[in-house]
Amino acid sequence: MAQIKKESNSTFDTSPNIVAWLYSVFGYSAIPWVVAVGVVTEKFGRKKPILIGSVFFVTSFIIFYTSKSSIQLLIYEIMYSSALGYGTTICILIVTEYTSPKYRGIFLAIKSASGFWGVWVSNAIGTYCHWRNIAIIGVVCSLYPLSAVFWTESPVWLASKGRFDDCTASHRQLKGQDSESEKELANLIASQKNKAKPVTFRRAVVLKEFYKPILLSIFMILQYHFSGKFVCSIYALEVIKKITASEETAYMGMLILDGFTVFSMYVGCVLSKFFKRRHMYLTSSLMANIFLYIISLYLYLVKCNFITENKVVSVMLLAILNIFLSCGPVIFSTSISGEILPIRFKMAGIIVNGLTFNLTLSTVLKISPYLFKEFGTHGAFLFYALAVTILTYLLYKYMPETKDKTLQEIEMYFKDV
Structure with missing residues (x-):
């Protein structure tokens, strides 16, 4: 967007309102995709x-490459929102159902990191090359899902349809035949043969095995977005410019923050092999929360001229915040929320989570420019800090x-608590 604004004789409308919609519309337009993909996935499987x-x-990247106006970019955003709908529904299902408990968390964390790889690469291309080149990389990456032709079907979906012989063959192909598998x-x-009769959504919401994991998932999603992580990634240039008043520092800081984000997510993946997920999640959330308060206080003191703004300090504070968020809430929110949903209500839970994720994402991205304008950057970070404090406490109490x-063991936990 910054590059489009600089182009002379540009036919793009770059007014603040249009820019805010370009940054946020993909989340709102992903909402019908979440429902559609969820229904189709339940009926036809994962492949x-x-x-x-x-x-x-x-198709969406072709529209992006050929765009000549902001309206065409909005059409691209609406089309590409299908990817976000897929990412918050079927992609989580595939990772949780196709991988063994020993490696499931790592694969879910890697899935989360892949999205921020896209942000980093796109920002780098937009900084050093023409922005349309992003579409070329996008088309290449979009061809990868065609490898699903060679996949076996999900053993969980096969079992839910009563196809137990196919389920056995698929499960052994994916996870081997050792004693644990x-x-x-x-x-x-056994869980599918002895599963209870189907219940309506209205009756399901009063069952603790349904509403407890759903509420926990919603808390994690809200914490993820209200931490300001996605805001810092999408509005990185604007946020750093407001803090440092330097365009050169803003571009450098944006790429540094993207690099720290991706690196920290992979560090989190490695650490998750040695530490408990709950411990890692809550510890990193607490540290991120502390740095949100520190950044808010630092920016307030700069605004009041008690201290002088230092570009290195500003970027490093944001980088440390990104490290703690990336090692915990960013990689584990989708991971744990995908694991704790009961098999019996998996699709309903995935749809609820997907709707919550996309609605919250777009709303936070839409209101953040107004938060920065009305309350200042320090006020916006204070808002994020207070929200994270409340949500971290709730997760500490119930996660x-x-x-x-195994998915069955996690499901039994919520039946017993």
Whole structure:
């Protein structure tokens, strides 16, 4: 967007209102995709929807590359929102259902990191090359889902449809035949053979095995977005310019923050092999919360001329905040929320989570420019800090440990508590 604003004789409308919509519309327009993908995935399995999605992704990047106005960019955003709908529904399902408990958390964390790789690469291309080149990388990446042609179908979906022989073959192909995998397979088949009769959504919401994991998932999603992480990624240039009053520092700081984000997410993936997820999540959330308050206080003191703004200090404070957010809430919010949803209500839970994620994401991105304008950058960070404090306390009180547990074991926890 910054590059488009600089182009002479540009036909793009770059007014603040249009820019805010360009940054946020993809989340709102992903909402119908969440429902549609959820319904199709439940009926036809995991493979076919992924193949269909690849067509939408490629088409949207072609529109992006050929765009000559802000309206065409908005059309691209609406088309590409299908990717966000897929990312918050079927992609989480695939990782949780196709991987063993031992590696599930790592794969979910890597999935989360991949999205921020996209942000980093896009920002780098927009800084050093023409912004349309982003579409070329996007088309190449969008072809990868076509590999689903060679996948086996999800064993969980096969079991839910009563296809137990196919489920057994798929499960063994994906996870082998060691004692732990065979135990997981036996529990999966037993849980589906003995599952209770289907209940309506109205009755499901009063069952603790449904509403407790759903509420926990919502708390994690809200904490993720109200931490300001996505705001700092999307509005990085604007935020750093407001803090440092230097365009050169803003571009450098944006790429540094993107680099710290991606690096920290992979560090978090490695650390999750040695530490409990709950402990890592809450510790990093607490440290991120502390730095949100520190940044708010620092910016307030700068505004009141008690101290002089230092560009290195400003960027480093944001970098440290990004490190703690990336090691915890960013990689574990989608990971744990995908794990704790009960198999019986998996699709309903995924749809609720997807709707919450996209609605909250777009709303936070839409209101953030007004927060910065009306309350100052220090006021916006104070708002984020207070929100994270409340949500971190709720997660501390109710979040269970999921490391190395099967989906059936996690489901039994919520039935017992």
